[in-house]
Amino acid sequence: MPLAIQGEITIVRGKIVSVEHRAGGVTLHFGNNRVEFPDAWATPGLVDAHAHVVGLGIAFAEGYLQSASSLEECLRRVAQYCYKRRGEWIIARGWNHEQWPNPRLPTRADLDGVFPDIPVALTRVDGHALWVNSRALERAGITASTPDPNGGAILRDKRGEPTGILLDAAMDAIYQALPPRTPTEIEQAIVSALTACSSVGLTEIHDMDVLPEDLPIFTRLAEEGKLRCRILSWVRGQHEEWHREGILPTTGEFHRVVGIKLFADGALGSRGAALSQPYADAPETYGLELLSTEQIVHRIERAIGDGFSSIAVHAIGDRAVSNVLDAFEQIRDRYPHSSDVRFRIEHSQVVRSEDIPRYVRTGAIASVQPIHCTSDAPMAERRLGERIRDAYRWRSFLDAGVLLCAGSDFPVESHNPILGIEAFVRRRPAGYTDAWNPSECIEAAEALEAYTINAHRAADLAYRRGTIASGMDADISIFDHNIETCPPEELPTIRTLATVVGGTLYEHA
Ligand SMILES: [Zn+2]
Numbered sequence: 001m002p003l004a005i006q007g008e009i010t011i012v013r014g015k016i017v018s019v020e021h022r023a024g025g026v027t028l029h030f031g032n033n034r035v036e037f038p039d040a041w042a043t044p045g046l047v048d049a050h051a052h053v054v055g056l057g058i059a060f061a062e063g064y065l066q067s068a069s070s071l072e073e074c075l076r077r078v079a080q081y082c083y084k085r086r087g088e089w090i091i092a093r094g095w096n097h098e099q100w101p102n103p104r105l106p107t108r109a110d111l112d113g114v115f116p117d118i119p120v121a122l123t124r125v126d127g128h129a130l131w132v133n134s135r136a137l138e139r140a141g142i143t144a145s146t147p148d149p150n151g152g153a154i155l156r157d158k159r160g161e162p163t164g165i166l167l168d169a170a171m172d173a174i175y176q177a178l179p180p181r182t183p184t185e186i187e188q189a190i191v192s193a194l195t196a197c198s199s200v201g202l203t204e205i206h207d208m209d210v211l212p213e214d215l216p217i218f219t220r221l222a223e224e225g226k227l228r229c230r231i232l233s234w235v236r237g238q239h240e241e242w243h244r245e246g247i248l249p250t251t252g253e254f255h256r257v258v259g260i261k262l263f264a265d266g267a268l269g270s271r272g273a274a275l276s277q278p279y280a281d282a283p284e285t286y287g288l289e290l291l292s293t294e295q296i297v298h299r300i301e302r303a304i305g306d307g308f309s310s311i312a313v314h315a316i317g318d319r320a321v322s323n324v325l326d327a328f329e330q331i332r333d334r335y336p337h338s339s340d341v342r343f344r345i346e347h348s349q350v351v352r353s354e355d356i357p358r359y360v361r362t363g364a365i366a367s368v369q370p371i372h373c374t375s376d377a378p379m380a381e382r383r384l385g386e387r388i389r390d391a392y393r394w395r396s397f398l399d400a401g402v403l404l405c406a407g408s409d410f411p412v413e414s415h416n417p418i419l420g421i422e423a424f425v426r427r428r429p430a431g432y433t434d435a436w437n438p439s440e441c442i443e444a445a446e447a448l449e450a451y452t453i454n455a456h457r458a459a460d461l462a463y464r465r466g467t468i469a470s471g472m473d474a475d476i477s478i479f480d481h482n483i484e485t486c487p488p489e490e491l492p493t494i495r496t497l498a499t500v501v502g503g504t505l506y507e508h509a
Helices: 053-061 071-080 108-112 134-140 169-177 183-199 212-223 293-305 318-334 353-362 370-390 394-400 417-426 444-451 453-458 488-493
Strands: 007-012 015-021 025-030 033-038 041-044 046-051 084-086 089-095 120-124 129-132 152-156 162-168 202-210 230-236 255-263 310-315 342-347 364-368 404-406 476-479 496-501 504-507
Touching: 033 496, 046 404, 046 444, 046 453, 053 183, 053 202, 071 089, 071 108, 071 120, 108 129, 108 134, 108 162, 120 134, 129 134, 129 169, 134 162, 134 169, 152 169, 162 169, 183 202, 183 212, 183 496, 202 212, 202 255, 202 453, 202 476, 202 496, 212 230, 212 255, 255 293, 293 310, 293 318, 310 318, 318 342, 318 353, 318 364, 353 364, 353 394, 364 394, 370 417, 394 404, 404 417, 404 444, 404 453, 417 444, 417 488, 444 453
Parallel strands: 007 025, 046 202, 089 120, 202 230, 230 255, 255 310, 310 342, 342 364, 364 404
Antiparallel strands: 007 015, 025 033, 041 476, 084 089, 120 129, 129 162, 152 162, 476 496, 496 504
């Protein structure tokens, strides 16, 4: 049955009580109120299954370097207008040296020329690398003699001096030196992020790697009716933060804490993704294993003991994916009754064919971000060489019977889910005339499932949401075109007219 429909939908106390299919548009009935959307199409409310809500709001509030097309442009923006101070620090995020004419990693010397005295910390677009100046290194106490931390790397020049690029766990020293954000800033970030999400048709977000201290802010905003999208939280668990802070699962209509989030490796862009063979463009480099299989198993056991029903593990490289599947197998063997705990592999970007059946055997869900494929294709080709055939395997996952849910990883990519659906269907990186490895494309209807019903299956909520039918939650997105049948090249022009979340209507056009 198609997910996109036209007709009359009656909503009472947050639930859909009747649906009459009829061509010509969508009419919503709320008691005696009716709201008409002529020629429009309704779909189940779209879910972003992997995103960072606070990160998006902060990216709006702070400098955003995503579109800077060269190192000089980055420096100019940071210097002239596109930066914010945090205490005495200058911070911004979103640079991507892969999009510069000279795609070398920047250095502290590049920043020192402009900022000799003020500490500057600029996060790479993927969130897995920091570019800092000498003053920032000094503040964080990082010198030539500082060892690489576990799961991180301080890049060094020929003389052994830090270059100013810090990978993964090595970024922590800088974050600890920054003054903390205030709860008011976090609250404003959440509200502005969800306003933006709602305007592009999202009604629910799987929020990943949430800080324990931010959870009460979400809970309060939910109680005050200020969340325009439902939020499910996966709490930071890399260093067992959830356990140290005594965080337990919660239930609630608009906010619930459902799981923990771990990182098995870094990202391809910064060569932190753990590969089984060396990088094609760095023959000595295999990437970073941020947690061993044993450490993953230990954290999962602890999370299950705390009552969590979902475990999300970031794995981008094929070696990291294998390690995570090893951990999942050990848990399934040791706890035969653990089948109600959902396992997810976030990103699942490079996956060897022999590992795909292991997703099915362990019940692992592939949580993918289709726009990563189209925006990273040229970089991924350089990093992986011929192993590129193992990357972004959407059709392979679906054909094997793996549950595929989709997200954007915002603020790493645009929060607009329609662009994700377009990437799923067309798989065409900017500047390419043809689809890239087209055998892995999926249909628009399958793409829409990944953003709706499959995301709810991944969170055990499909009995309440993911279809427009009597008895289901009134979570609905209304668009000016039918996503399932619209010509793929027209997808990016689709506009969101309204969203309904728990029976509350938000009109966007
Ligand atoms: Zn992420």
